[in-house]
Each structure stands twice: as structure tokens, then as C-alpha cells.
Amino acid sequence: MKEGPDIAQIGALIGDPARANMLTALMAGRALTATELAEAGGITVQTASTHLAKLEGGGLLTQRKQGRHRYFTLSDDAVGKLLESIMGFAASRGHLRHQPGPKEPALRKARICYDHLAGDYGVRMLDSLIAGGAISQVDEALSLTANGEGHLKSIGIDVTGLKSTRRPLCRSCLDWSERRAHLAGSLGKALLANFLDKGWARRSENSRSILFTPEGDRQFLRLFPVEA
Amino acid sequence: MKEGPDIAQIGALIGDPARANMLTALMAGRALTATELAEAGGITVQTASTHLAKLEGGGLLTQRKQGRHRYFTLSDDAVGKLLESIMGFAASRGHLRHQPGPKEPALRKARICYDHLAGDYGVRMLDSLIAGGAISQVDEALSLTANGEGHLKSIGIDVTGLKSTRRPLCRSCLDWSERRAHLAGSLGKALLANFLDKGWARRSENSRSILFTPEGDRQFLRLFPVEA
DNA sequence: GCGATGCTTCGGTTACGCTCGAAGTATGAT
DNA sequence: ATCATACTTCGAGCGTAACCGAAGCATCGC
16 A cells, blocks of 8 residues: 655645745755744744754755854755746646735746746746757757857857756756746756856845846847847 | 745645545546545545545646546646656655555556556666667657657557647656656657557556566567666 | 435544744854 | 853644544435
């Protein structure tokens, strides 16, 4: 009767609202302290501590001691990937926790998804790369073309370095706000890092939004055109 | 603070052991009645009924009335995909609900994963198809080659028909027992259906195992060789 | 019509786990 | 040394939801 992996256990870990909020906060990719995570979860630090212990025990989080702080991060990108896929599914079934606020539009425009760009701009970027022949798409599978390699070089991204990592170069990730795919993988990460480096955009302090400067906005739209 | 999809809600749905067991039972792809699912969940029918109502409300299940029976199935293959990915993750973190029994080895050898072949045989099949040049692999992405199309034709599978469906032809699916990829997508489904049609194998009545006949076993191993 | 089967709804019990106050440990600052 | 900060552990309190017995519908067979 009992056979196979226990999905109930990790379902239960994610199923608590406070824990889910903490995990969502960690999707931004930064390491956060227990106190910050308590804030994110809307609970006291004592409660957060027990939650964090459970999440760590379940293999979702790892902690790093640094002085009197404990920084928590998602264990690895398998966790990020898992959460992404659940988010995508939840969005597809209309399980939103909408509370439409002022930050909402900024979030839909551009936000960080674990370590890469998501939202309207993320989707636009992938669309443009596919339309321009830099990335080819077969079903859900993405791969970089020789053409695209040159194109990225001109932007300032060295693809050969990325290829040597064990992580997939291109991966498609379902966007919960747009319900379409955007670019994940090490290339997606590198592209976002590139924009931040160039000063085109910066990360919001207390949200997952990516805020583009007026100049950065212009450059981004020029670099990733879409035919009307 | 509140932004994006509510992963807690579906986490909680999957997080209850009884519900998780019912969902796992439905991964076999067949429609099951409320009574059968109660059995699978290890609970009474009354309790199962409330659970099923919740799962249906959450968009995970759909029911079909047929006489005085109610047949439940996973809503669509997005649900199957989601559960697969959670199972893969759970297995990677060692969250098993092992109760090593006699059925375990059969399950590791060959089992059904929503609608396609998984386990040792599933992994072997994909490996062999890749080694034989029928399927090409870039990162996690799989695609059928022209070569492979002919090869499948000779087995008795018409790929052109499958291509017209909206569902991806080839998809890789992480196998929790082997921790390696096997073939999903409409092609994976068609291949399994083909084996069952030919009488090479049949589905176990009360488990997810796929039982190969001695002759089917021989044919399968011949068709999908692996170099030692 | 009648009984039998499959499933849902209702009511009441139980228990698990989320929660926080208070106290305890560890690290850092003065 | 002393105090402050960051976090964990302990010990209740409490609420929600899982659970089942019993009753209520619905459908089938006769």
C-alpha cells in the first residue's frame, strides 16, 4: 500500500501559510535572517524559529551562521524550481492571494524569480530572443543557437563560461502573472545580472520587484524588440 | 505583502496524508470511484467524500457521474506533472514512505507514471532511444529526430498524428526510483499504449506496476538495447 | 413499489500543530 | 563585566480540520 516518495510531507511543509510566505520571500534569491523571515511570514520570531527548523529538516532550506545572525536560503535550485512549478500551477487554477495594492503593477512588469527575470519584461525578453533567432524552441525545450551566442557576446555575456556549469543553460519557466514562459537557467541568471551590472535596473528593497531606470527601460526595450 | 499565487493552498491540499495517497493512486491514470479512493487513502467513505470535495474545489480533480458511481480523475496532465515533480523532489530529499514489501521490486522495474512508462525500464528505454539517435538531448530538453521518426514507425507508432496535439511530444520526467530521466509526453504515452496493445505487458490490478510477460520482456530488451 | 448500493451531509469528538509568552543560550558591543 | 541583540527551547493555550457514526439523497435492480 505504501510505496514511493512521500509527497504529503513536503506538501504539508509548503501548506502552512506562514511557511509558504517565508519560502516565497526566499524566492528572491537573497539570504534572509530568521527575524526578516518572521516578518515575511507575519509571525513572531519564536514561531518562525520552529518553522525554519522544520523547513531545514525537510531539506528545503539551509542556514549559514554569520556572527549572531543566521542566514537562510533555499537549499538549491531544485527547491526554487519546485516552488516555481507550484506557483505556476496555483496561478493556473486561480489560487491567488490577491490583495491588489500599489506594488502589484510593478511586480507584474518585472520581478525576480529565484535568480532570473520574470513578469512582462521576462516574457518579452524570451519572445524577442526566439523571434530574433537567438534561441530556438521545440515544444517546451529551449536551446541557444550559434547566432544567439554571438548576439549575447555583443551584449556582454560570455556563454562559453556558462556552458561549463552543470546547470542547464536555457530553461523555460512558467510565469504566473503572464501565464507564458520566460527564460530561466544559467543564461537567464546571467542576463539579469548583466542588467543590474549595467545599472539599467535595481532590486527593490522589500519586494521581489525589479525597478528599471528610465534609461535602462529604454535600452531594454531597444535590445528586445517585439513586432507589433 | 501578499502577492502572487497562493502556494500554501495547494500545498495544504497535497499535505494531508489521506489526500496524498488518493492523489498517488490516481497517478496510475485510471478513473477511480470514491469508495476505491477511500480504500487507497485508508479512511472511511464519509471522510473521503469531504476530501474529494476539497480536491475538486481546488481544481486537482474532476468527477464524472456514471450511474450511481462517481469516477474521479486528475483534472488534466498539469496535475500529473505537478505531482511528478513533487515526487521527484521528495525522493531527492529522502522523503520516502518505504514499507519495503514484495511489490517494491516490481515497482522499481516498471510502473506507470500518470500515463507513461517509468522505473528501470522507462529509464532504459529513453537511454536507448538517445543512444540510438532517435531522440536528441540538449540539457533537459528532448526532441525527436528524423531518424527516430522512422524508427518509431517501424515499431508501429504514427508520430505525425501525435504531433498535431497540443501536448508536447517529448518531455523528460524525473524518475524517483532511478533518479534519472524517463520519457513522458504524448510519445511516452503512445509507447506504453503500444506495449499494452501488443500484449507485451499489462497493468497490475491494485498497484502502479506494469507486469511484462516473458515474451514481452524479451521483445522489450531487444528493442531497447543498452551498451554495457 | 421495495431493498441494496454508492455517495454526501450533519453533528460531535478528538487531536495535531500553529501560536506566543517566558526563559535560556550564543555572539557581539561597550 | 555588563548589557544588547539574535535566535532557540519550553510550556501552555487554542483553533482548525480530520475523523467517524448516523442519517439523508440518489440510482440501480427487481
